Amino acid sequence: MPSSATIPGLQQARPVPFWIDHAQAPARLPGLRGTVEADLLVVGGGYTGLWTALLAKEADPDARVVLLEADGLGAAASGRNGGFCSPSLTHGFANGIERWPAEIDTLVRLGIENLYEMQATLERYGIEADFVMAGKVAFARTPWEAAGLEEAARASTAHGDPAHFISAAEIGRWTTSGSYIAGMHSPNYALVDPYKLVLGLRRVCLELGVQIYEDSAALGLDTGDRTRVIVRTAGGSVRAARVALATNVFQPLLRRLSLVTIPVYDYAIMTEPLSEAEFADIGWTGDFGLTDAGNQFHYYRKTHDGRILWGGYDAIYHYGSARDESKTQRQETFDKLAAQFYETYPQLAHVRFSHQWGGVVDSSTRFCLTAGTAANGRIAYALGFTGLGVTATRFAAQVMLDLLAGRSTERTRLTMISRKPVPFPPEPVRYVGVQITRWSMARQDETGRRNLWLRVMDALGLGFDS
Numbered sequence: 381m382p383s384s385a386t387i388p389g390l391q392q393a394r395p396v397p398f399w400i401d402h403a404q405a406p407a408r409l410p411g412l413r414g415t416v417e418a419d420l421l422v423v424g425g426g427y428t429g430l431w432t433a434l435l436a437k438e439a440d441p442d443a444r445v446v447l448l449e450a451d452g453l454g455a456a457a458s459g460r461n462g463g464f465c466s467p468s469l470t471h472g473f474a475n476g477i478e479r480w481p482a483e484i485d486t487l488v489r490l491g492i493e494n495l496y497e498m499q500a501t502l503e504r505y506g507i508e509a510d511f512v513m514a515g516k517v518a519f520a521r522t523p524w525e526a527a528g529l530e531e532a533a534r535a536s537t538a539h540g541d542p543a544h545f546i547s548a549a550e551i552g553r554w555t556t557s558g559s560y561i562a563g564m565h566s567p568n569y570a571l572v573d574p575y576k577l578v579l580g581l582r583r584v585c586l587e588l589g590v591q592i593y594e595d596s597a598a599l600g601l602d603t604g605d606r607t608r609v610i611v612r613t614a615g616g617s618v619r620a621a622r623v624a625l626a627t628n629v630f631q632p633l634l635r636r637l638s639l640v641t642i643p644v645y646d647y648a649i650m651t652e653p654l655s656e657a658e659f660a661d662i663g664w665t666g667d668f669g670l671t672d673a674g675n676q677f678h679y680y681r682k683t684h685d686g687r688i689l690w691g692g693y694d695a696i697y698h699y700g701s702a703r704d705e706s707k708t709q710r711q712e713t714f715d716k717l718a719a720q721f722y723e724t725y726p727q728l729a730h731v732r733f734s735h736q737w738g739g740v741v742d743s744s745t746r747f748c749l750t751a752g753t754a755a756n757g758r759i760a761y762a763l764g765f766t767g768l769g770v771t772a773t774r775f776a777a778q779v780m781l782d783l784l785a786g787r788s789t790e791r792t793r794l795t796m797i798s799r800k801p802v803p804f805p806p807e808p809v810r811y812v813g814v815q816i817t818r819w820s821m822a823r824q825d826e827t828g829r830r831n832l833w834l835r836v837m838d839a840l841g842l843g844f845d846s
């Protein structure tokens with residue numbers, strides 16, 4: 381099909397996630413046939429599900445752990461994200477301290493531990509997912525963003541996650557882009573190839589004895605039997621003592637979760653490989669990942685083979701929480717992203733893009749993990765990571781295992797876990813609310829001020845983000 385891109389550099393871009401397109405994926409595992417017994421059934425084969433299965437097997441190698449995935453492992457957000465591994469469990473430090481000031485030191489510490497334990501697990505099992513503790517720099521375009529980063533660096537450092545404010549005098553050491561006036565460097569931040577991570581977790585789960593079935597959507601939860609939850613698929617069923625739901629933004633199997641998240645589409649484009657000289661030209665000599673600091677922000681990073689992934693900015697919500705794969709291609713957004721890339725780095729005006737794709741983020745009103753139980757503790761769930769789940773999903777997996785075991789731990793005692801978020805309102809209020817919030821956030825990027833609408837939303841604990 382001819383490209384409809386209006387930007388010449390995008391006209392050869394393949395409409396598929398770069399990571400999946402470039403991976404050596406093994407053949408799909410067969411779907412479930414017949415009835416199997418499980419001590420733990422995990423529903424969903426993204427990071428949340430894979431970590432839950434892996435950690436359950438590490439804790440009890442004899443446990444019969446079964447995982448059902450509706451599509452292919454990592455086919456959704458886990459195989460197509462930016463690969464930024466944040467230490468934050470709360471979608472950033474600012475959101476965490478705003479919502480849970482009394483527990484912020486604990487949240488920061490647990491988040492950093494989670495990031496380094498993830499690194500240690502990858503090393504222990506020889507998972508080659510191009511994981512590098514490369515750090516991250518956030519750039520400011522405006523004086524109010526610069527002031528925000530200066531305060532964020534001070535507060536983050538004071539609460540246990542050191543960060544360095546990059547002043548106007550120093551910014552030339554980090555970038556040659558004329559778009560940026562200041563920044564913040566956070567060393568506790570990693571990058572990973574997201575789909576290689578999925579494949580590595582898949583391999584380890586299989587080696588530890590997890591039974592994985594792909595193309596096996598769980599169709600419902602039958603809790604009528606007191607000792608077993610029965611979960612049917614088109615080809616069979618699982619009789620499980622415990623169930624962990626790791627289905628992220630997809631139609632939830634528990635009705636009570638239907639207003640916890642809304643699907644928000646996030647997009648990225650990938651360049652052809654660049655030379656060392658081209659990176660030197662834009663002043664990007666380290667491997668650290670980059671973002672800009674506005675509400676409508678870009679995230680961008682290098683790949684192992686010297687490309688730049690450039691994503692973010694637009695966060696698209698469709699009326700009625702509509703979701704389908706065709707919405708992951710949005711030419712208008714790809715064109716906008718490419719234009720913003722060239723504007724930020726005019727030195728790279730000749731660079732072309734090889735891939736363009738999108739994915740769905742499970743936006744929640746608190747922007748971060750919600751977890752809990754149903755059916756007298758036999759079913760646990762975790763969802764709501766919004767756009768920052770690559771590392772937080774591992775923590776969520778541990779929370780679900782704690783909850784299913786009935787263990788009170790430092791993790792389960794967090795207010796973030798024990799108190800549930802404000803739900804999204806039903807339509808049409810939801811759609812209108814999201815659009816007003818998006819407009820107000822764009823205005824804040826231009827003016828530096830939060831308008832009345834955003835302040836009311838803050839007071840109600842309601843938010844919208846990607």
Ligand SMILES: Cc1cc2nc3c(=O)[nH]c(=O)nc-3n(C[C@H](O)[C@H](O)[C@H](O)COP(=O)(O)OP(=O)(O)OC[C@H]3O[C@@H](n4cnc5c(N)ncnc54)[C@H](O)[C@@H]3O)c2cc1C
Binds near residue numbers: 455626768
């Ligand atoms: C474009 C994009 C960029 C992002 N960038 C970053 C980033 O740089 N850093 C970061 O931290 N986060 C990022 N994120 C978010 C991150 O990818 C997610 O938070 C994370 O992957 C969530 O993992 P998950 O396992 O919970 O969900 P998913 O990866 O969505 O997996 C859920 C799985 O459940 C399966 N499923 C659903 N229903 C059923 C059912 N009934 N039966 C069986 N299986 C079912 C689905 O098929 C799916 O595979 C990004 C997301 C997107 C879309």
